Amino acid sequence: MRATAVEMHLTHSAVSQQIGVLEQQLGFALFERRGRRIVLNEAGHTFLCSVESALAQLDAGVQAAAATAIGTAQRLRLTVMPSFLQRWLLPRMQRWRERHPDIALELHSSQQLMDLQRDGFHAALRQGKGGWPGLSDERLIDSPLVVVASPGTARRLQGGSLATLADEPLLGAAEYWDRWFSEAGLKIRSNPVANFNDAGLMLQAAEQGLGIALGREFMVADALRDGLLVQLSEQRLAPEVDHASYFLVYPPALSNWAPLQALRCWLHDEVCDLQKNMTPAAPVIAPVDAAPPKKATRVKAAKPKP
Structure with missing residues (x-):
């Protein structure tokens, strides 16, 4: 309760009053006391699961509005895994700048799974099997x-x-x-x-x-x-299923935002170009089932007939 009050810039009693008003409107209790702690009861958990997606959509709407505000419309905040950033994205950034000189990318490198709405990111490049709650995802590449x-x-x-x-x-x-x-x-x-x-x-x-x-x-x-x-x-x-693919992930409310659309198209084009130009490697070492090289046989000269 105290942490909630601090985050919402309210007093402790104001938070308690708002919870009381909500429970009165619903007609049932959402919390129960356990000693000095207050926790969600079963009805509270059910209610939270029901409204969570709606709250996330509201957050995404606020983020979309902020993104299109004057002065911020052409800056895209992207969180990326360090290895993806170092080995693949950075070597291609010059082509991004040539194609979209008016859109600045603000890159954040982290191994952690960031909360896009909470941490203020417009999109993320993630590794996994897709299906992150409350987010849209587009498969970029599968790679052995x-x-x-x-x-x-x-x-x-x-x-x-x-x-x-x-x-x-x-x-x-x-x-x-x-x-x-x-x-x-x-x-x-x-x-x-x-x-x-x-x-x-x-x-x-x-x-x-x-x-x-x-x-x-x-x-x-x-x-x-x-x-x-x-x-x-x-x-x-x-790769294992949980780490099989790389995805571009973003809040659904930003799907029509022009800078994000530009990023989506550019990433897919870069992946297609990579796949077209990857050539099979000539093996340096032989596979297990390769046939051993045949030994050279010495050809004997035929004896001249008498």
Whole structure:
């Protein structure tokens, strides 16, 4: 009650009075006292679930109105995962500026799932399976995991087999590596030398020759093109369902806001361009079921007939 009073800039008694008025209008109690605490009762929980979406829609409406106000209509606040920002979005920002010089992007990098309405963001780029409550989402890209390493490491492993990777310094989560080896037909229990809470840092470590990484195909595409990384194998690993896709997420009330429409179109165009220009990698190491090279046979010269 005190925290509510502070947030709403009211007195403690004013909040209590408003709750009393609401309960009187509804004809039933919403709260119950437990010692010195006041908590929602069963009817209160039911009522909250019913009105939550309406309250969120009101918040989104206020945000949409604020976004179109004079002086703020052309600034778009976007929260992004650090790895997505570093490995994919930043390298494309020049093309955004050339296409939309009048729309400023205010980028916020965080691993946390931000509350767009509460924290004042117009949109977010998130990883998952979609369906965030009270928000619209558009799938941008699905991306498998591929094995990458620095050019120096790739040269050293040239012509080897997938099994030899188990003896190399692996970067990333053991569960992913174990699945990757299993799907390649190998019963290997991996022991990575380092794990990371940020995929961008893991790929940077791979570029510096510190180990071999399993990275999202679309996140390593630029590094493969620029020669900073080399894909070692054609073997891919589908991501888990909860982390399968990347989405653009935004409040429904902003769907027709011009700066957000511009961002949506630009992101989809960039993804299409990326997918068109990604070329299959020539394998550096041989798959498990590859046939061994045939030994050269010496052809004996025929003896001349007498």
